[in-house]
Amino acid sequence: MAHKAFSNRTTAWLLATWMIFFGEAAMASSLKLADPAELAGKWLATLSSRDDSPASQVLQDKPSNVCVIELQLKLTLGKGADCLSAWLAGEKAIGWFNEPDGIAITGNDGSKILFLSRQRDGSYKAALNPTLVITLVRQAH
Secondary structure, three states: OHHHHHHHHHHHHHHHHHHHHHHHHHHHHHOOOOOHHHHOEEEEEEEEEOOOOHHHHHHOOOHHHEEEEEEOOOOEEOOOHHHHHHHOOOOOOOEEEEEOOEEEEEOOOOOEEEEEEEEEOOEEEEEOOOOEEEEEEEOOO
């Protein structure tokens, strides 16, 4: 009987060790850092409330709710940076960098002023406050 308890304990220990080791490897591979070249290009940014869908905001044709933003390969923002900045309560959006789970927008001093979390390929989202959301969707090339 004592031998079987030792065997179960050893099995549990090995199983836990295996899960920790392979769990970390699986998590690391699922959070692969994209190459900036994969993210550079034109993106449609939509400002909406949590009650409105981004699609309904686009259909309203309000320029203040929709921006085309260019993420440049040199990690700066091109066209549309001023439009995005208008949504950020006084922060000036200057650049960007990729993170394993999203895209960070940076300000004048290079610090992160907005984080857009990855929803799926080509789609990112950030909450500005409890009611406003920015959605970023890749535009066709």
